Amino acid sequence: MNDTTSLQGIGYDTFYALFDTPLAQQMRREVYGKDIGQHSWVDAQDLEQDIGRLQLSSASRLLDLGCGPGGLLSFVVGLTGCRGTGLDLSAAAIDCAATRMASLGLTDCATLQVADLDEPLPLDRHSFEAVMSLDVILHLRNRSQAFAEVARVLVPGGRFLFTDAAIVTGPVSDDEIRLRSVHGRTNFVPPGFNERTLEQAGLRVLATIDRTESLKAIAARRQAARLAHRTELERVEGPGAFDRHQRYLDCVCTLARRGAMARMMYVSESWGSAH
Numbered sequence: 001m002n003d004t005t006s007l008q009g010i011g012y013d014t015f016y017a018l019f020d021t022p023l024a025q026q027m028r029r030e031v032y033g034k035d036i037g038q039h040s041w042v043d044a045q046d047l048e049q050d051i052g053r054l055q056l057s058s059a060s061r062l063l064d065l066g067c068g069p070g071g072l073l074s075f076v077v078g079l080t081g082c083r084g085t086g087l088d089l090s091a092a093a094i095d096c097a098a099t100r101m102a103s104l105g106l107t108d109c110a111t112l113q114v115a116d117l118d119e120p121l122p123l124d125r126h127s128f129e130a131v132m133s134l135d136v137i138l139h140l141r142n143r144s145q146a147f148a149e150v151a152r153v154l155v156p157g158g159r160f161l162f163t164d165a166a167i168v169t170g171p172v173s174d175d176e177i178r179l180r181s182v183h184g185r186t187n188f189v190p191p192g193f194n195e196r197t198l199e200q201a202g203l204r205v206l207a208t209i210d211r212t213e214s215l216k217a218i219a220a221r222r223q224a225a226r227l228a229h230r231t232e233l234e235r236v237e238g239p240g241a242f243d244r245h246q247r248y249l250d251c252v253c254t255l256a257r258r259g260a261m262a263r264m265m266y267v268s269e270s271w272g273s274a275h
């Protein structure tokens with residue numbers, strides 16, 4: 001794994017531009033079994049189970065930070081009847097999300113907006129019963145600030161669920177760090193860091209669950225699906241991108257199998273006062 005300098009340029013917009021093509025849909029079915037429009041390590045079964053922890057009802061307002069193409073937000077809105085708000089830095093992602101909501105007849109139940117989560121959220125205090133953020137927090141510059149913003153927009157007793165695939169649990173080389181960061185800025189943290197930062201932000205940790213197994217399985221299936229569709233992918237992604245992506249997935253699998261990097265799911269509750 002020496003040539004890591006050529007790994008730039010497989011950022012999220014590249015995927016979102018092709019997200020709704022028949023090839024991308026076919027590959028998601030091969031990778032996830034159930035295609036709910038995710039672009040992450042989220043397994044629909046895990047999500048269905050985890051979402052119960054948010055205690056959503058049709059009266060709830062749910063915020064999805066880094067909603068990407070809106071698959072997960074539309075899935076949860078469809079499942080619970082709650083109202084959803086999705087924010088993402090990528091305009092291409094927000095376009096995909098809007099198309100998806102419309103195709104599912106959920107446009108009236110959702111608000112979608114381009115926003116940078118490294119900045120204060122463009123949302124009022126105490127305006128959500130629940131916040132979720134799936135495989136996004138690792139990209140943010142300052143978790144303390146991001147979690148404080150979550151605490152601000154949650155109602156007292158509101159819940160925050162997120163996953164983080166960048167928990168360093170063993171030795172990791174500089175080449176591996178570069179390979180693992182191909183989607184842009186990635187902040188790697190030690191075990192316990194998220195729990196402490198949540199508590200400091202006024203969010204009581206209710207549960208942490210190791211979700212590394214889903215990541216391992218999804219990364220391996222993604223590699224296999226990409227290999228099966230190599231010719232079509234090389235045509236759309238351009239020269240070199242195919243190998244770069246396979247090396248990234250190989251790195252993700254290797255780190256997880258070696259016990260050097262974990263993906264964790266966290267649920268916390270706001271203890272902020274109503275005033």
Ligand SMILES: C[S@@+](CC[C@H](N)C(=O)[O-])C[C@H]1O[C@@H](n2cnc3c(N)ncnc32)[C@H](O)[C@@H]1O
Nearest residue numbers: 038039040066067068088089090116117134139
């Ligand atoms: C792995 S994708 C996950 C998307 C979605 N949560 C899902 O599971 O399908 C990470 C998302 O985080 C978004 N993101 C990264 N940095 C961000 C930032 N500073 N502000 C807002 N969104 C950001 C990316 O655009 C991308 O859509």
